[in-house]
Amino acid sequence: xxxxxxxxxxxxxxxxxxxxxxxxxxxxxxxxxxxxxxxxxxxxxxxxxxxxxxxxxxxxxxxxxxxxxxxxxxxxxxxxxxxxxxxxxxxxxxxxxxxxxxxxxxxxxxxx
Amino acid sequence: xxxxxxxxxxxxxxxxxxxxxxxxxxxxxxxxxxxxxxxxxxxxxxxxxxxxxxxxxxxxxxxxxxxxxxxxxxxxxxxxxxxxxxxxxxxxxxxxxxxxxxxxxxxxxxxxxx
Numbered sequence: 282x283x284x285x286x287x288x289x290x291x292x293x294x295x296x297x298x299x300x301x302x303x304x305x306x307x308x309x310x311x312x313x314x315x316x317x318x319x320x321x322x323x324x325x326x327x328x329x330x331x332x333x334x335x336x337x338x339x340x341x342x343x344x345x346x347x348x349x350x351x352x353x354x355x356x357x358x359x360x361x362x363x364x365x366x367x368x369x370x371x372x373x374x375x376x377x378x379x380x381x382x383x384x385x386x387x388x389x390x391x392x393x
Numbered sequence: 394x395x396x397x398x399x400x401x402x403x404x405x406x407x408x409x410x411x412x413x414x415x416x417x418x419x420x421x422x423x424x425x426x427x428x429x430x431x432x433x434x435x436x437x438x439x440x441x442x443x444x445x446x447x448x449x450x451x452x453x454x455x456x457x458x459x460x461x462x463x464x465x466x467x468x469x470x471x472x473x474x475x476x477x478x479x480x481x482x483x484x485x486x487x488x489x490x491x492x493x494x495x496x497x498x499x500x501x502x503x504x505x506x507x
Contacts, residue, residue, distance in 0.1 A: 324397075324483050324498025325436070370436065379426050379487050379496060380449040383436040 283308040285371050287384035294361050295392045302356040302387045304345075304371035312373040314338075314347050314354040315381070319368045328369070363393045395420065397486050397499035405505045411472040414502045418465050418486030424448075425467040426496065427459060430481040439482075442467055471504075479506045 284307045294300055306314065313332045317325035329338030331347035331354065338345045343358045354371060371384040398417040406412050418425050426449075427439040438451040442461035459469040465486075471478055481503050485496040 322500065324485070324500055326498065327496065372436075379424050379441050379485070380438050380451070381426075381428075381436075381496070382438070385435045 283310070283312070283373060283375070283382045285373055285382055285384035287371055287387050289387045290385070291388040291390065293390050293392060296363055297360050298391075300356070300358045300361045300365075300389070302369055302371075302389070304354045304356065304384060306352050306354065306371070306373050308373060308375070310375045312375055314345070315372045315374065316343070316345055316354070316356050317370045317372060317383075319370065319386075325370055361389070361391045363391045365389060366391045397484055397497050399482075399484050399499035399502050401502055402500065403503050403505075405507060406474050407507050408474055408476060410474050411470060412474060412504060413468055413470045414482055414484075414504075416467045416469075416484030416486075416499060418467070418484075419497055422486035422488050422497070423465055424487040424489060425461055425465065426485045426487070427467070427469050428483045428485065428498075429453075430483055430501070431479075436483070439469065474506045476506050479504060 286305045288303045315330045316328040318328040319325040329340040331338040334349035336347045345354050345356045368386045370386045372381045374381050400415045424443045426441040429437050440459050441449040445461045456472045461467045481501040483501045485498045487496050
């Protein structure tokens with residue numbers, strides 16, 4: 282079945298550091314790819330998305346490129362802020378409906 | 394515009410009991426999905442309803458069931474509760490049937506099974 286792998290359980294950059302959060306996926310279909318962000322006590326919210334290969338999702342200084350050749354969708358930011366601290370989930374969705382497959386999540390704690 | 398509303402927010406049940414959780418989607422949204430979130434398994438898809446029809450189902454036992462009403466409100470039911478059912482149950486609404494990622498999650502119903 283489909284799967285999404287996030288290799289880092291937690292990342293601890295300092296404010297102003299660059300960031301890469303890894304996401305790899307496996308599927309036999311042609312999925313759409315997403316990053317969701319979850320703050321304490323809230324449900325996940327869509328952070329950015331890419332609907333097809335070579336699309337780049339962007340939001341609040343974060344970017345992720347849909348790379349079909351490496352089946353990856355890494356989340357990047359040039360300079361993180363303390364307010365970026367949250368849990369980030371990578372997810373894929375097949376063409377049929379709103380069923381999402383989520384990665385395990387990466388806790389981002391930015392040190393001030 | 395009101396967001397996704399889930400009730401109850403917190404509940405405690407004992408093994409063997411059953412529970413019903415409710416979700417009111419954003420006005421105008423016709424798709425409602427349910428997810429289970431646990432520290433060990435993360436976010437797992439339970440099922441999706443669109444226009445009162447179950448469109449997708451995840452890999453959960455038959456004890457987990459759901460339905461959607463004509464006003465798009467949805468309920469999920471878990472029967473014969475087990476300790477492992479303790480989780481945050483999240484409802485997400487979406488305008489339509491295409492996977493645009495435009496899922497709007499509620500704050501969840503936190504179920505504790507003792």
